[in-house]
Amino acid sequence: MLIDKDNFKNGKKSEAEKLRESLFMKRTHGTISLGEEKQNKADTFCEGYKNFIDKAKTEREAVAFAIDMAQKAGFTEFDLNKNYKPGDKIYYVNREKALIIAIIGRSGVKHGAKIAVAHVDSPRLDIKPNPLYEISDLALLKTHYYGGIKKYQWTAMPLSLHGKIIKRDGTSVDVAVGEDENDPVFCVTDLLPHLAKEQMTKPLQKAIEAENLSILVGSRPFKTDSGSELVKLNIMRILNEKYGIIESDFLSAELEIVPAFKAKDVGFDRSMIGAYGHDDRVCAYPSLMALLDYKGIPEKTIITVLADKEEIGSDGNTGMKSAFFRYFIADIAKLDKVDYRRVLTKSMCLSADVNAAFDPLYSTVYDQANSCYLNNGVVITKYTGSGGKYGTSDASAEFMGYIRNLLEKNDVLWQTGELGKVDAGGGGTIAKYMANLDVNVVDVGVPVLSMHSPFEVVSKIDVYMTYKAINVFFSEEN
Ligand code: MN
Numbered sequence: 498m499l500i501d502k503d504n505f506k507n508g509k510k511s512e513a514e515k516l517r518e519s520l521f522m523k524r525t526h527g528t529i530s531l532g533e534e535k536q537n538k539a540d541t542f543c544e545g546y547k548n549f550i551d552k553a554k555t556e557r558e559a560v561a562f563a564i565d566m567a568q569k570a571g572f573t574e575f576d577l578n579k580n581y582k583p584g585d586k587i588y589y590v591n592r593e594k595a596l597i598i599a600i601i602g603r604s605g606v607k608h609g610a611k612i613a614v615a616h617v618d619s620p621r622l623d624i625k626p627n628p629l630y631e632i633s634d635l636a637l638l639k640t641h642y643y644g645g646i647k648k649y650q651w652t653a654m655p656l657s658l659h660g661k662i663i664k665r666d667g668t669s670v671d672v673a674v675g676e677d678e679n680d681p682v683f684c685v686t687d688l689l690p691h692l693a694k695e696q697m698t699k700p701l702q703k704a705i706e707a708e709n710l711s712i713l714v715g716s717r718p719f720k721t722d723s724g725s726e727l728v729k730l731n732i733m734r735i736l737n738e739k740y741g742i743i744e745s746d747f748l749s750a751e752l753e754i755v756p757a758f759k760a761k762d763v764g765f766d767r768s769m770i771g772a773y774g775h776d777d778r779v780c781a782y783p784s785l786m787a788l789l790d791y792k793g794i795p796e797k798t799i800i801t802v803l804a805d806k807e808e809i810g811s812d813g814n815t816g817m818k819s820a821f822f823r824y825f826i827a828d829i830a831k832l833d834k835v836d837y838r839r840v841l842t843k844s845m846c847l848s849a850d851v852n853a854a855f856d857p858l859y860s861t862v863y864d865q866a867n868s869c870y871l872n873n874g875v876v877i878t879k880y881t882g883s884g885g886k887y888g889t890s891d892a893s894a895e896f897m898g899y900i901r902n903l904l905e906k907n908d909v910l911w912q913t914g915e916l917g918k919v920d921a922g923g924g925g926t927i928a929k930y931m932a933n934l935d936v937n938v939v940d941v942g943v944p945v946l947s948m949h950s951p952f953e954v955v956s957k958i959d960v961y962m963t964y965k966a967i968n969v970f971f972s973e974e975n
Pocket residue numbers: 616776777807850851
C-alpha cells in the first residue's frame with residue numbers, strides 16, 4: 498500500500514493501482530454513486546411504501562390494499578371463461594390471503610412468464626382458539642407466536658389486534674384495534690428488574706416463556722355484581738356489543754397481534770425507515786408497484802405473486818407450497834393452448850425477499866466480504882439455506898449472469914449477499930418452491946437490520962432499487 502502511495506505523489510496512477518481498478522470488485526456507498534436526483538426519487542417512492550406498510554400489517558390487509566390498487570389501475574378479477582388479449586390486466590385472489598396480478602404479454606406465456614414473488618405474512622403473535630381468561634382480576638388473551646421471533650422483543654410495548662372472526666351464524670366481522678389515534682392498545686407485561694434476578698440469568702430463549710406471551714386486554718369487573726370471572730365477563734360484554742360475538746366465536750377466527758406503532762423515518766438524515774413487517778412487505782410493495790406501473794404491453798406475460806405463510810415454511814393453501822400458483826399458470830396457459838409445464842420450464846422468477854444487512858454491532862456472525870450492506874442497493878442472493886447449503890435452490894451461474902447483466906446495463910445499484918457466516922445459522926425463502934416447479938429463480942431484495950424484530954430497519958435507497966430491479970426485469974424483452 499505504501500509503495501502505491503509514493504507512486505501517487507506525482508499525480509499518476511501506479512501500475513498496481515490501474516490493474517486494481519480494472520480487476521478488483523468495488524463497493525460504493527449508494528448515496529455517493531447515485532446522486533441527489535435518484536435519492537430524491539427513492540425518498541418519494543418510500544412515502545408510498547410507508548403508507549402501504551401502515552395500512553397493511555397483516556397478509557389479509559396487504560392483499561386487500563393490493564387489490565384496491567390493482568382495481569384503480571384497471572385490473573379486473575380473472576375469469577376462467579373469458580378470453581384475454583395482450584395488454585389485459587388481471588388479478589386472482591386466493592382466500593383473501595394471497596394474490597396473483599398479471600399483465601398478458603404479446604406472446605402470452607408461450608415462451609414462459611416473468612414472475613416476481615414476495616410474501617406478505619410477517620412474524621407476529623396469533624391469538625389461540627380459546628384465548629380469553631381471567632387471573633387475579635386481569636383479563637388476558639393467550640397467544641401462539643407465528644414465525645421466528647425473539648420472545649423478549651414482544652413484551653412491554655403497545656400492540657394492536659387485527660383479523661377476522663366468523664360468527665356462529667356464518668357472518669363475519671373484521672377487527673382492527675390499536676391503529677387509530679383514539680384506539681386503546683394492548684401489551685405483554687414483563688417483570689420489573691427489581692424482581693427479575695433469576696430471569697436475568699436465563700438465556701434469552703428461556704427468559705420469556707411462550708405461554709407468558711399473553712395479551713393484557715382488561716382489568717375492570719362487570720358492574721359490582723357478585724360472581725366469578727367478572728373482568729372476563731366485562732370484556733366479553735364489550736366484544737359482544739361491538740362485534741356481536743360470543744366466546745366460542747374465537748374458535749373460528751384469525752386474530753393477529755402486531756406492534757401498534759407506525760412506520761417512521763430513522764436517523765437525523767432520514768435515510769432509513771423503521772417499521773414492523775418490512776420482511777417481506779418491503780419487497781411485496783416494490784413487486785406490486787413494478788407491475789402496476791408497467792407502461793405498454795410486455796413481450797411475455799408479467800406476474801407478481803403476493804404469498805402467505807412463508808414465515809412458517811410456506812405450508813397451507815395460501816403458501817407457495819400450495820398448488821394455487823401452478824393452477825393459475827395452467828389456467829392462463831390454456832388461453833394460449835400450451836402445456837403449463839412448458840410454461841413453467843421457460844419462466845423466470847425473482848424471489849423478492851429480504852436479506853440480513855451487515856450489522857457492525859454483531860459483526861462476528863457475518864462474512865464481511867459476502868454480506869449485504871445498507872444503502873448499497875438491491876441485494877442478489879444466489880443461495881440461502883443453512884448448514885452447507887441445505888434447503889436452498891442455489892441459482893445457476895447462467896441465471897445470476899443474466900440478472901447481473903440486466904441490472905448493470907440498466908444502472909440499477911445492486912450488491913450480493915449471503916445470510917451470515919456458514920456456521921452462524923441460516924434460513925430460506927420462497928425461491929426453492931419456485932425452483933421445484935422448474936422455474937429459473939434467484940433471490941433479490943432489501944437488506945434489513947433487526948430482521949424479524951418488531952421494529953426492522955431498511956434504507957430508502959435499497960427499497961427503491963428493489964423496485965427498479967423488478968421494473969427492469971419486467972421490461973426486458975427476453
Ligand atoms: Mn422473508
